Each structure stands twice: as C-alpha cells, then as structure tokens.
Amino acid sequence: MSAPAPTLFSPAAKEIAQSLGLSLGKANLDVFADTVLSLARGNRDVLAVTSDSRGSGKLGPFGQALPKQIVEVGIAEQNLVGIAAGLASCGKIVFATSPACFLTARSLEQIKNDVCYSDMPVKLVGISAGVSYGALGTTHHSLHDLAVLRAINNVNIVVPADNVETVAAIRVAARMKKPFYLRFGKAPMYALPRSESFELGKATVIRDGGDLAFLATGETVIHALLAAERLGRERGMNCRVVSVHTIKPLDESAILAAGACGKVITVEEHMIHGGLGEACAAALMRAGVACRFRMAGIPDEYTVTGAQADIFRHYGLSMEGLSQLALELT
Amino acid sequence: MPLTDQQLRLKSVQYRRQLLHYIHLAGAGHTGGSLSSVDILNVLYNRVMNVSPANFASPDRDRYVQSKGHSVESLFVVLADKGFYPLGELETLCHYKSHFVGHPTRKVPGVEMNTGALGHGLPVATGMAIGAKLDEKAYRVYTLLGDGELAEGSNWEAAMAAAHYKLDNLFVVIDHNTLQITGRTREVCSNDPLDAKWAAFGFTIREVDGHDIHALTRALADAPAPGKPTVVIANTVKGRGISFMEDVGKWHHGVPSDAELAKAMAELDRAEQALKEAAR
Numbered sequence: 006m007s008a009p010a011p012t013l014f015s016p017a018a019k020e021i022a023q024s025l026g027l028s029l030g031k032a033n034l035d036v037f038a039d040t041v042l043s044l045a046r047g048n049r050d051v052l053a054v055t056s057d058s059r060g061s062g063k064l065g066p067f068g069q070a071l072p073k074q075i076v077e078v079g080i081a082e083q084n085l086v087g088i089a090a091g092l093a094s095c096g097k098i099v100f101a102t103s104p105a106c107f108l109t110a111r112s113l114e115q116i117k118n119d120v121c122y123s124d125m126p127v128k129l130v131g132i133s134a135g136v137s138y139g140a141l142g143t144t145h146h147s148l149h150d151l152a153v154l155r156a157i158n159n160v161n162i163v164v165p166a167d168n169v170e171t172v173a174a175i176r177v178a179a180r181m182k183k184p185f186y187l188r189f190g191k192a193p194m195y196a197l198p199r200s201e202s203f204e205l206g207k208a209t210v211i212r213d214g215g216d217l218a219f220l221a222t223g224e225t226v227i228h229a230l231l232a233a234e235r236l237g238r239e240r241g242m243n244c245r246v247v248s249v250h251t252i253k254p255l256d257e258s259a260i261l262a263a264g265a266c267g268k269v270i271t272v273e274e275h276m277i278h279g280g281l282g283e284a285c286a287a288a289l290m291r292a293g294v295a296c297r298f299r300m301a302g303i304p305d306e307y308t309v310t311g312a313q314a315d316i317f318r319h320y321g322l323s324m325e326g327l328s329q330l331a332l333e334l335t
Numbered sequence: 336m337p338l339t340d341q342q343l344r345l346k347s348v349q350y351r352r353q354l355l356h357y358i359h360l361a362g363a364g365h366t367g368g369s370l371s372s373v374d375i376l377n378v379l380y381n382r383v384m385n386v387s388p389a390n391f392a393s394p395d396r397d398r399y400v401q402s403k404g405h406s407v408e409s410l411f412v413v414l415a416d417k418g419f420y421p422l423g424e425l426e427t428l429c430h431y432k433s434h435f436v437g438h439p440t441r442k443v444p445g446v447e448m449n450t451g452a453l454g455h456g457l458p459v460a461t462g463m464a465i466g467a468k469l470d471e472k473a474y475r476v477y478t479l480l481g482d483g484e485l486a487e488g489s490n491w492e493a494a495m496a497a498a499h500y501k502l503d504n505l506f507v508v509i510d511h512n513t514l515q516i517t518g519r520t521r522e523v524c525s526n527d528p529l530d531a532k533w534a535a536f537g538f539t540i541r542e543v544d545g546h547d548i549h550a551l552t553r554a555l556a557d558a559p560a561p562g563k564p565t566v567v568i569a570n571t572v573k574g575r576g577i578s579f580m581e582d583v584g585k586w587h588h589g590v591p592s593d594a595e596l597a598k599a600m601a602e603l604d605r606a607e608q609a610l611k612e613a614a615r
Contacts, residue, residue, distance in 0.1 A: 052469075076465060079499075084458045084492035091462020094447065095470065096394065114452055115489075119459055123441060123449040 011314035013192060018231045018324040022195055025234060030168040030196050033189040033224070034132055038063035040175045041100050045074050051098045051179065052076055056085040062102040062132050082107045086115035086127070093125040098179050105131025105147035105188055106138070113153060116186075121159040126182040128175075129160075134188040135223070135274030136303070139312040148303050150188065151252050152279025160184045161205065162252040166226035167194045170250050173203030181205075190224045190274070192313060197226060197248065206251045208259035214243035217331055218263035221272035222249045222281045225301075225322050229272050232327035244331065249281055257288045264294035268334050270301060272327060274317075277302040297334050301327060338381055341614050343548045346416070347377050348607045351576045352600060353415075353422065354408040359596045361428040363437060367573040367586035368406035371512040371545070372479060375569055376413045378551040379477060379508075388418050391445060397474045398463045400448050402456020403481035403510060404438035405588075411435060411443070419445035454487025456480060457507060461493045464505040464564075477506045477555070483515030485526045491536065494564075498537025501562040506555065507538070509566065510545065512573035516587050529568060538566040545569030577602055 014022065030036075045051035045067065053059070054076045059068050068075045076092070078084045082103055089101035101108070108131050109116065120127045131150055138145035154162050161183060165171040171189065178185040197211050211226065212233050219229035226248045233244035245266060247259055263269050269289070271282035282300030289296065301321055309319045317323055321330060338346070350373045358364030380386065384397035401410055408428075415422040420443070427433035434442040438451030448459055460478035467474050480490065497505050509529070517523045526532065530540045539560045543550040554567045573587070574580030577599045580589070591599055 073469065078492070078496050081492035081496070083454075083489040084461070084496055087455060087458020087489065087493065088462035088465065088496065090448070091459040091464070092466045092469075093462075094398075094459070095463055095466030097466060097469075115455065115458070118449060118452050119455055 011312045013314045013317060015323065015325065021231050021234050021324065025198065027195040027198070029193050032191045032193050033165055033168060033171040034191045035063050036168045036171045037130065037175060037187070037189050038067060040172050042067045042070060044175070044179050045071050048098065049074060050096060052092060052100070054078065054085055054089045054092065054099055054101045056080055056082050056103045058103045058132065061104060062130070064102065082111040083115050086112040086129070087119050089127045090115070090119035090123060090125040093127045098128070100128045100130050102130040102132060104145065105134035105150050106145050109147060109150035109153060109186070116154070117157050120184045121157050124159060125184065127184055128178045129184070129186045131186060131188045133191050135190060136308065136313050136316045137190045137192065139316060140310060142310065143308055146308060148276040148308070150186070151273070151275050151281065154186050155253055155279060155284065160186055160253065162186045163205070163250055164188045164223035164252060165250050166223055166248045167197045169196065169199065170203050170248065174250065177203070177205050188223060192224065194224060195227045197230065203250070206254045206256055208256040209248045209250065210245065211248050212244065212246040214245040215266050216243045217268040217270065217334065218245040218247060218266045219270050219272055219327065220247050220249050220260060220263050220281065220285050222252060223274055225272040225274050228317070228323050229327055231324035232331065235324055235328050236331055240332070242331070242335070252281060252284065255284055255288065260285050260288045261292050261294055264289045264292070264296045266296070268297045270299045270327065270330055270334065272301045272322065274322065275302050277304055299330055299334055301330060340548045341610065343377055343381055344610050345607065346381065347374050348603050348610065350377060350409065350412045350416070352603050353412040355591060355596060355599055357412070357425040357428050358408055359591050360426060362590055363429050364408050364590060365405040365588050366590065367514065367580060368403060368481065368510065368512065369409040370575045370577065370580065371571040371573045372403070372406045372510045373409040373413070374546045374548065375479065375508055375510065375551060376409050378548060378555055380413050380417055382552055383555045384475070384477065388444065394470070395472055395474055398447055398460065398476040400456040400460045400463070400476070400478040401439050401450055402453065402478050403484055404450035406510070407437060407439050410439060414443070414445040417445065453481070453484040454489040457490050457493040460505060461497045461502065464497065464502040465500055467504050468500065468502070475504050475506060477508060479508045479510060481515070482509055482511045482513060482526060482529070483520050483523065485509070486524050494533070494536040494538065497564040502564045503559040503562055505564040506559070507564065507566045508555070509568050510571050511568050512571045514573045514582065514584050514587065516584070518584055533566040537563060539563045540566055540568065542568040542570065545571035546575055576606065
C-alpha cells in the first residue's frame with residue numbers, strides 16, 4: 006500500500022476552514038479551462054495556443070469541442086509565444102497556455118519583445134505555477150516568474166487566490182486589449198469569504214483587522230486566512246488578510262493601509278527575491294511607512310524536495326507556519 | 336500604373352542614397368545589411384505586397400515582419416517613399432525621444448511588429464499566417480531573416496509549425512549575404528546546406544539573385560506550391576552598391592565618414608547615370 010499523499014491542510018487547518026463554512030472548490034486550473042471554453046463558445050476569435058500542454062492545461066475538452074480554436078505548436082515554448090503574438094496582431098484573443106516554469110523562462114524574450122514591447126494583447130497563462138509540480142523538482146517550479154515579469158513593461162500580472170478570482174481575472178483579461186500574465190495552480194482551492202467583487206489592480210480584503218496584516222497572493226491566501234483565524238481564536242489577535250491578486254499594477258493603497266497596522270507579513274508561492282514581498286516593502290518605504298515586516302516565501306536556496314504540500318509546510322506556507330511567524334513579530 | 340523594372344532599379348539607387356545619408360547623419364546604423372536588403376524591400380513594397388498608408392488598418396493587407404530588425408534603415412526609407420511619413424523625419428534617427436530607433440517599432444507608421452532580437456520574426460509571421468487561414472483571408476505574410484540569424488533555434492521551431500499548418504501564405508525571405516558581425520557565417524557557425532535544410536523542413540525553395548529586380552519579383556510574387564510555405568533564398572552582397580563596402584564585414588554597422596559618404600554618393604550618381612544611359 007502506498008503512503009497517503011501529503012496534504013496542503015493539516016487536520017487543524019481543515020477544522021478551522023470547516024468552522025468558517027469554507028468549501029473546497031475546484032483547482033483554479035480547471036476553472037481556467039472551463040471559463041476559456043465558455044468564452045470561446047461565444048466568440049470564434051478566442052483561441053487557446055498550447056505547447057503539447059492541452060492535457061496539463063485541462064484543455065482537452067476545449068480541443069474536442071472547438072478543434073478549430075486550438076492551435077498546437079508542439080514542445081516549443083518560444084514558438085508558442087511568437088505565434089500567439091502573431092495571432093493577436095490579427096485580432097485574436099489568445100490564451101497562450103504552458104507550464105509557468107517554461108513559459109516565463111524559455112520564452113521570456115518573446116514575452117518581452119513580441120508581446121509586451123509590441124503591445125500584443127496575448128493572455129499568457131502559466132499553469133501549474135509555483136511549486137505545483139512538487140516532486141518533479143526545480144526544473145518544473147516557477148519561483149522566478151513574478152520577479153522577471155515585474156521587471157518588464159506593459160504586462161498585467163494576476164495571481165488568483167480562488168475560483169471566483171480566477172473566473173473574474175480571465176474575463177477581464179479577455180476583455181482588455183492588453184498583455185496579461187495569469188498564474189494558476191492545480192490544487193483544489195477553498196472559496197474565500199468576500200464581500201467585494203474582483204477588480205483588476207485592487208486588492209481584496211478577505212478578513213479585516215488592525216493588529217497585523219497578511220498581504221498574500223494566489224494559493225497562499227487561504228493559509229493566511231486560516232492563520233489569522235487561529236490567531237484570533239487562540240491569541241485574541243485581530244489580523245487582516247488581503248488577497249493581492251494583481252501583482253501589477255500593484256494596489257499601493259491597500260499595502261499602505263496594511264502598513265498602518267504596524268505589522269505586515271507578505272506571503273507568496275515564489276522566491277522571496279523580486280516577488281510580492283519586495284514589491285510591498287518598496288511601496289511601504291516609498292511612502293515612509295515604518296512597520297515590522299516579514300516575507301514568507303521560498304528562500305534563495307535549493308528548494309527542498311517533496312510534494313507541493315511538503316514544500317509549503319517546510320517553508321512555513323501553512324496555517325501553522327504563518328501563525329508562528331506572526332507570533333514572532335509581536 | 337505599375338512601376339517598370341527600370342523605375343524600381345532607379346528607386347533602389349535612391350534608397351541607397353537616402354539610407355547612407357541618414358546613417359551618416361545619425362552617426363549610427365547597420366549599413367551593410369541595409370544595403371544588402373534594400374532591393375528585396377523595394378520589390379516587396381513597390382510591386383508585390385498590398386501595403387500602403389491607405390490600407391494599413393485593413394485586416395486584408397499583406398503583412399511584413401522584419402526579423403533582421405537591425406537593417407532598419409532600408410525599411411525606414413522604403414516606408415517613407417510609400418508615404419507612411421515624410422522622409423525628412425528620418426533626420427531624427429536615433430535622436431532623443433525619436434520613434435526612429437535602431438530597430439523597427441510599431442510607433443513608426445507602417446511597421447507591423449517590434450523586432451530587433453533575432454529569431455523572433457518567423458514565429459510571429461507564422462502566427463499571422465495561421466490567423467489568415469483561420470479567417471479564410473487571402474493575404475500573404477512575408478518575413479525577412481538574415482542568414483546569420485538562422486542559428487537561432489526559434490526559427491526552426493517556427494519552420495516546423497509552418498509546414499505542419501501548411502502555410503502556403505507564408506514567405507520567408509533570407510537576406511543571404513553570407514556575413515555576420517564576427518565574419519563569414521560559414522565560418523562562425525555554418526548553416527550549409529541551406530536549401531536542403533529548408534527543403535527538409537517542408538518548404539518550397541526559391542533561390543535568386545537578391546539584387547535582380549526581375550528575379551526577385553518572380554520569387555516573391557509567384558503563386559506558392561499549394562500547402563507549402565515558401566523560402567526565398569536571396570543571394571545578396573553585404574554593402575551592395577558601394578564598392579568599398581561590398582562584402583566587407585566591418586560595414587556591418589560601420590558609419591561612413593564625410594569623405595566616405597561623398598565617395599559613396601558619387602558611385603551612386605554614376606550607377607544612376609549608367610542605368611539611365613542603358614535605358615536609352
């Protein structure tokens with residue numbers, strides 16, 4: 006009998022999620038595929054371009070339903086992005102879909118020149134991002150993508166936290182004639198409680214509070230929320246949790262508001278260099294906001310081996326790890 | 336009225352004059368490759384493609400992507416002649432805040448894609464050609480590559496896809512001047528046998544003298560083999576038209592001095608005179 010798969014949520018974390026009434030939804034990647042298919046059914050200009058990635062991008066049903074709207078380029082990521090730019094120049098709404106690790110490294114020059122510099126409204130979709138591929142190792146991890154794309158002009162960068170943000174981000178990207186990078190993982194995500202609807206460039210407050218703020222992005226937001234809840238129950242702390250789904254343009258006012266709490270922890274499934282944490286630190290420094298500050302993410306070292314859940318736990322990207330970090334800050 | 340071969344030859348002389356003038360004025364430019372590619376651009380824009388300021392927003396226009404973006408000066412003078420902007424605007428070439436930088440950008444009217452990093456034009460052109468097929472449009476897509484540029488692997492990724500998608504609306508033109516910045520392409524990293532490579536990738540091969548207006552016209556305009564992309568291997572001379580620049584590597588991005596410019600202009604005057612006399 007094989008060992009049980011490691012899980013992203015400890016029994017205690019699951020219990021808190023349950024007590025909050027949170028339900029586990031689909032993987033954002035699945036929601037991406039469903040949403041793009043529904044957009045494409047109503048508009049033949051909506052295309053998926055894949056680099057032997059329709060399976061990993063969950064685009065098999067798309068290819069079967071709309072074979073004329075999927076362009077397969079084979080295992081050739083540079084060509085994927087170049088062809089996507091050419092198609093976009095013809096008015097196509099192109100979702101260039103490939104594992105984030107390859108899309109944002111091997112094709113970086115095509116992203117920089119053919120998409121961003123040429124202002125071609127390609128939707129770059131980085132699938133199985135961060136450490137989603139877990140034990141496949143560093144070749145398959147994308148811990149650099151936010152850093153490199155932040156350094157390129159003219160691209161919106163969106164990292165949805167749950168299914169709701171995923172659907173909204175895809176619809177906004179399809180509507181806007183600008184380059185986008187969308188980053189999805191493949192683990193099922195809890196639906197986050199929210200009162201605000203998704204707005205590009207405006208971070209969403211998931212839980213209000215004034216003692217400490219978690220500024221989290223993507224699939225780490227849920228862990229920050231569970232940590233905040235636990236700290237409230239066990240320590241009486243009132244922690245704010247913000248989903249910074251748009252990394253560019255960054256919602257600086259939400260970051261400054263978080264800084265006013267006096268303690269800020271940034272959380273990301275990314276190397277701590279060049280990602281959300283450093284972007285927030287820069288925004289706080291520019292505004293002269295002094296606060297206690299920590300960045301949770303993957304440090305600059307050979308990433309520990311294991312499943313995504315192992316890696317998250319090892320680096321403290323969990324309810325337990327983040328609540329511990331918060332206590333160290335107080 | 337269609338232009339005659341003679342009129343196009345005279346235009347080529349004029350383009351050479353203009354691009355040398357503006358490179359000299361800017362103190363920068365890719366002289367050798369602009370001179371080797373200018374006859375190709377002349378034929379494309381004045382005889383083969385349906386591209387003009389009047390139709391540049393039309394989805395039915397032909398597309399041109401200059402993958403060897405560094406030879407931008409030949410493109411800039413041809414676009415000016417086509418009426419996309421006044422020629423005099425090239426006085427700002429490489430100046431502070433000018434759109435006329437050292438590689439094509441879409442801020443310059445008439446430019447389809449920002450290029451300059453090598454190995455990008457063919458993938459983008461392939462996407463445009465797939466777009467034409469999806470929309471059942473008749474336009475053609477032309478992209479100009481350098482021969483040194485063929486070492487970039489992305490070209491061959493796109494070549495595979497172009498054949499796979501049976502893109503007979505795609506024409507790859509190689510400015511085969513056999514020189515790159517370090518020296519002879521054959522010695523730097525040989526791409527021989529060039530024709531056999533493209534044939535193996537599924538292209539129809541058309542090999543021509545890249546300075547022969549008539550031969551270029553046929554190679555660029557004739558109907559393609561159905562279901563196959565076309566490569567036009569245009570055998571050219573780097574620095575073509577100026578005796579002391581021809582086939583000399585240092586003119587890759589050499590800028591003529593005042594004296595060299597005067598000498599070059601005198602040679603072009605004589606070439607123009609000879610063309611006119613031959614036509615009498």
